[in-house]
Amino acid sequence: xxxxxxxxxxxxxxxxxxxxxxxxxxxxxxxxxxxxxxxxxxxxxxxxxxxxxxxxxxxxxxxxxxxxxxxxxxxxxxxxxxxxxxxxxxxxxxxxxxxxxxxxxxxxxxxxxxxxxxxxxxxxxxxxxxxxxxxxxxxxxxxxxxxxxxxxxxxxxxxxxxxxxxxxxxxxxxxxxxxxxxxxxxxxxxxxxxxxxxxxxxxxxxxxxxxxxxxxxxxxxxxxxxxxxxxxxxxxxxxxxxxxxxxxxxx
Amino acid sequence: xxxxxxxxxxxxxxxxxxxxxxxxxxxxxxxxxxxxxxxxxxxxxxxxxxxxxxxxxxxxxxxxxxxxxxxxxxxxxxxxxxxxxxxxxxxxxxxxxxxxxxxxxxxxxxxxxxxxxxxxxxxxxxxxxxxxxxxxxxxxxxxxxxxxxxxxxxxxxxxxxxxxxxxxxxxxxxxxxxxxxxxxxxxxxxxxxxxxxxxxxxxxxxxxxxxxxxxxxxxxxxxxxxxxxxxxxxxxxxxxxxxxxxxxxxxxxxxxxxxxxxxxxxxxxxxxxxxxxxxxxxxxxxxxxxxxxxxxxxxxxxxxxxxxxxxxxxxxxxxxxxxxxxxxxxxxxxxxxxxxxxxxxxxxxxxxxxxxxxxxxxxxxxxxxxxxxxxxxxxxxxxxxxxxxxxxxxxxxxxxxxxxxxxxxxxxxxxxxxxxxxxxxxx
Numbered sequence: 001x002x003x004x005x006x007x008x009x010x011x012x013x014x015x016x017x018x019x020x021x022x023x024x025x026x027x028x029x030x031x032x033x034x035x036x037x038x039x040x041x042x043x044x045x046x047x048x049x050x051x052x053x054x055x056x057x058x059x060x061x062x063x064x065x066x067x068x069x070x071x072x073x074x075x076x077x078x079x080x081x082x083x084x085x086x087x088x089x090x091x092x093x094x095x096x097x098x099x100x101x102x103x104x105x106x107x108x109x110x111x112x113x114x115x116x117x118x119x120x121x122x123x124x125x126x127x128x129x130x131x132x133x134x135x136x137x138x139x140x141x142x143x144x145x146x147x148x149x150x151x152x153x154x155x156x157x158x159x160x161x162x163x164x165x166x167x168x169x170x171x172x173x174x175x176x177x178x179x180x181x182x183x184x185x186x187x188x189x190x191x192x193x194x195x196x197x198x199x200x201x202x203x204x205x206x207x208x209x210x211x212x213x214x215x216x217x218x219x220x221x222x223x224x225x226x227x228x229x230x231x232x233x234x235x236x237x238x239x240x241x242x243x244x245x246x247x248x249x250x251x
Numbered sequence: 252x253x254x255x256x257x258x259x260x261x262x263x264x265x266x267x268x269x270x271x272x273x274x275x276x277x278x279x280x281x282x283x284x285x286x287x288x289x290x291x292x293x294x295x296x297x298x299x300x301x302x303x304x305x306x307x308x309x310x311x312x313x314x315x316x317x318x319x320x321x322x323x324x325x326x327x328x329x330x331x332x333x334x335x336x337x338x339x340x341x342x343x344x345x346x347x348x349x350x351x352x353x354x355x356x357x358x359x360x361x362x363x364x365x366x367x368x369x370x371x372x373x374x375x376x377x378x379x380x381x382x383x384x385x386x387x388x389x390x391x392x393x394x395x396x397x398x399x400x401x402x403x404x405x406x407x408x409x410x411x412x413x414x415x416x417x418x419x420x421x422x423x424x425x426x427x428x429x430x431x432x433x434x435x436x437x438x439x440x441x442x443x444x445x446x447x448x449x450x451x452x453x454x455x456x457x458x459x460x461x462x463x464x465x466x467x468x469x470x471x472x473x474x475x476x477x478x479x480x481x482x483x484x485x486x487x488x489x490x491x492x493x494x495x496x497x498x499x500x501x502x503x504x505x506x507x508x509x510x511x512x513x514x515x516x517x518x519x520x521x522x523x524x525x526x527x528x529x530x531x532x533x534x535x536x537x538x539x540x541x542x543x544x545x546x547x548x549x550x551x552x553x554x555x556x557x558x559x560x561x562x563x564x565x566x567x568x569x570x571x572x573x574x575x576x577x578x579x580x581x582x583x584x585x586x587x588x589x590x591x592x593x594x595x596x597x598x599x600x601x602x603x604x605x606x607x608x609x610x611x612x613x614x615x616x617x618x619x620x621x622x623x624x625x626x627x628x629x630x631x632x633x634x635x636x637x638x639x640x641x642x643x644x645x646x647x648x649x650x651x652x653x654x655x656x657x658x659x660x661x662x663x664x665x666x667x668x669x670x671x672x673x674x675x676x677x678x
Binding site: 074077 | 625626627629630631632633636637638640641645647650651652
């Protein structure tokens with residue numbers, strides 16, 4: 001599904017190398033977790049994959065089912081089936097959540113040469129998905145993320161994911177700012193979306209999210225590289241001993 | 252002085268070919284002559300005038316009417332049930348208009364009203380305009396009082412269910428129109444006035460709105476989409492106790508627009524909101540909102556909310572003032588003017604002013620200029636929304652605060668759609 005080869009990235013504005021050669025292969029239907037200390041390059045990886053400005057790829061490649069992601073605009077990557085759940089979902093005053101969702105949904109369908117959904121058809125789709133995530137109609141009417149609590153914002157991200165039905169989902173620190181109940185709700189939402197044709201890359205600082213979303217593979221990222229990969233037990237090891245010991249061990 | 256001489260020469264040149272409308276009742280003739288005298292004394296606006304620092308009035312002063320290509324424009328407000336009144340090249344057109352009849356409303360042509368010896372307009376024509384010359388010269392408004400021949404006269408005596416929609420059409424490339432609307436909203440009455448369409452290649456409209464105690468007046472205006480329009484408009488409003496005045500203007504295009512709104516809150520507990528959204532594309536776009544709100548009673552509220560979206564060298568101007576008289580305690584005044592500059596060539600010039608003589612008031616004002624929020628843009632794009640569409644969404648979001656000032660949701664939606672379709676065509 002997602003294939004990253006020797007990806008090297010620096011900041012556009014300054015001569016600072018952030019990713020120093022990342023290799024990663026996420027198979028169809030798999031859940032991979034990336035853990036790592038602050039500044040290890042986890043979020044940069046998610047931004048580079050989704051096409052945010054400000055980064056320069058100096059070497060390497062990233063493909064989604066063989067399609068070169070790095071050559072595309074963010075909206076084209078989305079239409080290809082890539083989705084990034086933001087660590088800090090952006091507030092957009094004045095744009096209704098429903099309008100936003102429908103615009104995105106139809107833009108993707110149009111890009112893929114599919115028919116656009118009417119307002120009524122779309123409403124039905126959203127209502128169903130919103131119900132599963134315990135998102136009430138009021139939240140759909142409000143402007144995008146404006147006045148939403150931390151939990152509501154993250155649930156809104158998962159709702160977008162559920163509606164847009166991407167095949168490759170990147171979750172960037174989705175657990176940050178969530179209490180236990182909200183984390184469970186969000187995780188349940190994610191788990192409900194797990195399927196054979198859909199893969200996840202879960203970026204997180206802590207192991208606790210992985211109690212709810214069980215990964216197939218865990219990667220430890222440090223200093224712009226993946227330094228170790230393993231099964232779910234690797235996350236527990238980090239939780240117990242911290243990153244420092246692991247980094248020493250690898251060096 | 253050379254400057255004064257130049258100004259008076261320019262005024263003389265402009266007025267030389269004009270004569271005030273003939274006929275009319277004695278009171279109307281008197282009001283027009285008085286206006287002409289005042290105008291000769293004051294002189295027409297000159298670009299060195301402080302009040303015209305950001306907007307060059309030259310286009311309003313040429314003897315010859317500027318030529319403007321006739322752009323096709325939708326009539327506007329098609330989805331609203333209205334009493335439609337059509338003016339073509341500044342002249343009332345009975346055939347295209349609905350019958351001038353409506354429950355709770357006296358409605359007639361200005362051209363007819365001024366011929367009657369006894370008419371309520373006698374007590375109002377030029378009165379609010381003259382009062383509005385206090386502190387600032389508004390010669391183009393005096394020009395309107397002197398030369399307007401036609402327009403609408405409206406007196407609401409009850410809650411008028413259907414809005415009156417004034418639709419401007421144009422048939423001549425060099426049509427010049429001077430229109431005067433007179434509005435009186437009686438105690439407890441309510442009226443909504445809509446305006447839309449391409450007025451003239453050069454349009455001067457004046458409106459005097461007198462709102463009695465407990466009256467409510469709503470005004471929603473879509474200025475024509477013809478790009479070569481020059482328009483100078485004035486709305487003068489006087490508010491009685493517990494009355495409401497709300498005015499919103501949407502401007503898409505227009506190479507020279509100056510909209511002045513002058514409001515005086517005369518009765519206690521009155522509310523006045525004036526708002527607008529202007530979108531301009533191109534170096535020859537110039538849009539000026541000039542607002543003057545005077546609080547002259549206790550516990551009144553006023554709001555000014557103006558948003559401008561500018562690109563490709565377009566210029567937006569905002570001059571807004573809140574004046575709080577010594578006895579106007581408990582005043583709540585708010586003013587915000589913001590521009591969204593879509594590129595580095597666009598200009599926004601703002602002059603927000605507060606002048607407060609009472610001590611127990613709450614007044615705030617702000618003015619900002621900014622570019623599009625790149626983080627929000629990326630967020631939208633990451634969901635599959637193409638860049639141009641994402642930008643349109645953020646533009647609509649930017650003007651949303653101004654559109655929210657329109658009370659009627661249906662009318663707000665009409666304007667939102669106009670905006671969206673304009674953005675789409677302008678890509």
